[in-house]
Structure formats: structure tokens, C-alpha cells
Amino acid sequence: MATVDKEMAIDCCLLAGRLMMEAGAETYRVEDTMERMAETQKLSATHSFVTPTGIIFTPGSPHHTKLIRIKSRTTDLEKVALVNDVSRKLSAQEYTLEEAYARLQAIEKANVMFPLWLQIISAAIASGCFLILFEGIWSDVPIAIFAGGVGFIIATLMQELTKVSFFAEFIAALTVGLMSFGAIHVGLGTELDKIIIGSVMPLVPGLLITNAVRDLMAGHFVSGLSKGAEAFLTAFAIGAGVAFVLSF
Amino acid sequence: MTWVIQAILSFLAATGFGIIFNAPRKMLFYCGFVGMTGWLVYSVANELSGDAMQASFLGAFAVAIVAHIFARRFRTPMIIFSVAGIIPLVPGGMAYNAMRHTVENDYITAISFASRAFMVSGAIAMGLVFAEVIIQLVFRSAARRKKTTIT
Numbered sequence: 424m425a426t427v428d429k430e431m432a433i434d435c436c437l438l439a440g441r442l443m444m445e446a447g448a449e450t451y452r453v454e455d456t457m458e459r460m461a462e463t464q465k466l467s468a469t470h471s472f473v474t475p476t477g478i479i480f481t482p483g484s485p486h487h488t489k490l491i492r493i494k495s496r497t498t499d500l501e502k503v504a505l506v507n508d509v510s511r512k513l514s515a516q517e518y519t520l521e522e523a524y525a526r527l528q529a530i531e532k533a534n535v536m537f538p539l540w541l542q543i544i545s546a547a548i549a550s551g552c553f554l555i556l557f558e559g560i561w562s563d564v565p566i567a568i569f570a571g572g573v574g575f576i577i578a579t580l581m582q583e584l585t586k587v588s589f590f591a592e593f594i595a596a597l598t599v600g601l602m603s604f605g606a607i608h609v610g611l612g613t614e615l616d617k618i619i620i621g622s623v624m625p626l627v628p629g630l631l632i633t634n635a636v637r638d639l640m641a642g643h644f645v646s647g648l649s650k651g652a653e654a655f656l657t658a659f660a661i662g663a664g665v666a667f668v669l670s671f
Numbered sequence: 672m673t674w675v676i677q678a679i680l681s682f683l684a685a686t687g688f689g690i691i692f693n694a695p696r697k698m699l700f701y702c703g704f705v706g707m708t709g710w711l712v713y714s715v716a717n718e719l720s721g722d723a724m725q726a727s728f729l730g731a732f733a734v735a736i737v738a739h740i741f742a743r744r745f746r747t748p749m750i751i752f753s754v755a756g757i758i759p760l761v762p763g764g765m766a767y768n769a770m771r772h773t774v775e776n777d778y779i780t781a782i783s784f785a786s787r788a789f790m791v792s793g794a795i796a797m798g799l800v801f802a803e804v805i806i807q808l809v810f811r812s813a814a815r816r817k818k819t820t821i822t
Binding site for chain 2: 555
């Protein structure tokens with residue numbers, strides 16, 4: 424195979440790795456996918472080192488080691504599934520390298536997220552469900568639904584405005600706390616604790632926690648610890664937002 | 672409260688999280704199913720033993736086992752199913768109580784809630800790890816058996 428093809432194969436591996444990492448996949452899965460893809464392209468002795476903020480990929484001589492920076496991380500499980508599918512088909516030789524690369528570029532450009540209104544409604548409904556699951560009372564459900572939905576909107580909007588996710592979560596938790604407190608004060612709700620716990624649930628960093636645990640036990644201590652730190656900071660931001668309201 | 676209502680609500684909540692995390696459309700039903708299994712196992716265990724730690728361990732274990740089975744069946748990453756299922760088990764209430772008592776300067780109660788929340792998260796992690804190891808052992812022995820029958 425010509426050198427040009429190998430360069431393309433390397434770029435293809437890196438693109439797949441970056442897409443998966445940006446969509447919130449586990450580190451060991453990203454490494455595994457990249458190495459599998461490299462293997463099908465007859466690249467021998469490859470090594471990849473994946474962290475939540477950057478990927479280093481060595482395809483072995485005579486090729487150069489490449490580094491790619493991961494700037495933003497969101498949660499987009501469908502993208503993880505799509506990239507995984509491309510790597511599977513490349514390994515099974517259903518796709519040629521060119522097809523796979525084109526497909527990955529299409530995935531990078533495509534926006535496969537659910538519409539925002541649907542996400543808000545699901546966050547609101549999930550908040551209401553959690554209120555009952557945590558032994559709240561049915562008359563509090565409307566407030567939890569409302570507070571959960573508004574909290575999620577605020578978190579999304581602030582995230583886009585400020586790009587600092589901890590600040591966004593702090594403000595969202597603060598709003599949830601204020602709204603629940605206001606509802607109790609007016610006489611609409613009864614149990615402040617349950618309402619706040621239910622409505623704050625959509626903000627909880629569940630993916631980060633699961634990922635951190637799975638990375639740590641797969642032996643990826645750098646990514647596991649950094650994801651754990653991110654999860655802890657997010658949880659702390661939520662806690663601080665709620666505590667701010669409670670302290671008055 | 673009846674189990675049917677709990678099952679429906681946990682299914683809805685897990686599906687909602689599937690939508691927030693943008694799980695593939697076809698898999699949303701299974702995300703909800705995983706969440707429901709995890710929550711039902713958790714609440715039954717909680718009712719029987721009254722120990723949130725044991726219940727969380729068993730819940731996380733159930734979530735991970737079912738998520739692994741779906742992942743093998745649909746050939747997708749396991750994380751798609753496990754994330755939505757784990758969320759209801761996260762000790763949000765205990766963490767909230769810890770925070771609340773800290774704010775009210777009642778540090779003794781706060782620390783007891785915080786350590787319980789910490790232990791429960793540890794139990795969830797252990798549940799995930801155990802399920803992973805067991806699934807790997809089962810599938811490895813199954814694969815070996817298949818190989819020997821072919822040759």
C-alpha cells in the first residue's frame with residue numbers, strides 16, 4: 424500500500440477517536456477502536472494514548488506520531504454508536520478506507536441531536552418521575568416538572584452563553600432552588616427537599632461518573648481521575664447552587 | 672406504593688435521560704427497560720434489607736448485566752444503556768441532605784450523610800465492576816466452547 428493511503432488511514436483513526444471522545448465515550452473504548460481500525464489498515468505496532476483533553480497516536484515508523492486536541496466534550500451517545508458502527512464495518516471489510524473516512528466526515532458534520540424542546544420536555548418529565556420515585560407526594564409533581572424543565576433550559580442557555588459548564592450548572596441549580604422555595608412560600612408545594620432533589624436530577628453528571636469508574640477499572644488512571652474530577656466539580660456546582668438558596 | 676407505578680415511572684425517567692443524552696432512537700425503549708430493571712431491583716432490595724448500600728450494589732449490578740446483554744445483542748457500546756439506568760441510583764437525596772446540613776452548620780449530621788453518600792457511590796462502582804468481570808468470564812467461556820465444537 425502506498426504511503427498516501429497510510430497517511431489517510433492514520434487520519435481516519437484520529438478522526439474516529441476524536442469524534443468518540445467528543446461525544447463522551449469511555450477512554451478504553453476509544454483506544455480499542457483506534458487500534459482495531461489501524462490493524463485493518465496494516466499499520467503495525469501502533470500505540471494510542473487517549474485522555475479527555477487530547478489523543479496521541481503513534482503509527483510506527485516511518486510515519487510520524489500525531490497529536491490531536493479535544494476541545495469540547497458533550498454527551499451524544501448516538502455519535503458513539505455511529506462511529507463504533509463505522510469501525511466495525513471497516514474491520515469486517517464492508518467499507519473501504521475511503522468510504523469509512525467519508526462516512527466519519529459526514530458524521531462529524533451531521534447534527535443528530537434530538538430537538539431542544541424534546542430534551543426539555545424529557546428533563547421535565549424525568550424530574551416529575553423522580554419526585555415520586557423518591558417518595559414525594561403527587562401534588563408536588565407539577566412544581567417538580569416545571570422547576571426541572573426551567574432548570575434544564577437555564578443550564579443549556581448558560582452553557583452556550585458562557586462556555587463554562589460549572590457556572591451554568593451553578594446558576595441552574597440556583598434557579599431550581601429559588602423556584603422550589605418560592606412555590607413552597609406561595610403554598611403550592613409541601614416538601615421542599617423532595618422537590619429540589621427531583622428537579623436537580625437532570626443536571627447530575629451521570630455519564631461522567633459511569634465513565635470515570637469504567638476508565639479507572641480498565642487501568643486508564645489519567646482519564647479516570649480527570650473525568651472523576653470533572654464529575655466532582657459538576658456535583659459541587661449543583662450543591663453550591665442549592666446551598667446558596669438554603670442558606671437564607 | 673405499587674410496583675407497577677414505580678416500574679412505569681422509572682421507565683419514563685430512564686427514557687427521558689436517554690433523550691437528554693441523545694441515545695440512538697431505536698434504543699430508547701431498551702434504555703428505559705434497563706433503567707426500570709435497575710430501579711426495581713434497587714427498591715425490592717431496599718425494602719427487604721433496608722440497607723441502601725446493598726440495594727445500590729444490586730441495582731448497579733443488574734443495570735450493568737442487562738446493559739451488557741443488550742450491547743452484545745445490538746452490537747453497540749454498552750455505555751448507551753448503562754448511563755440512563757445508573758442515574759436513578761445516584762445518591763442524590765443523601766448528597767442533598769449532606770449539603771443542607773452543612774449549610775445549617777450541623778456538621779455532624781452532614782458528615783454522616785456525606786459518608787453514606789460516598790459509600791453508596793462506592794457500592795454502585797463495585798456493582799458495575801463485578802458485573803463487567805462476570806460477563807467477561809461468561810462470554811469468554813461461551814466463546815471457547817463454541818470454538819471447540821467447531822473444530
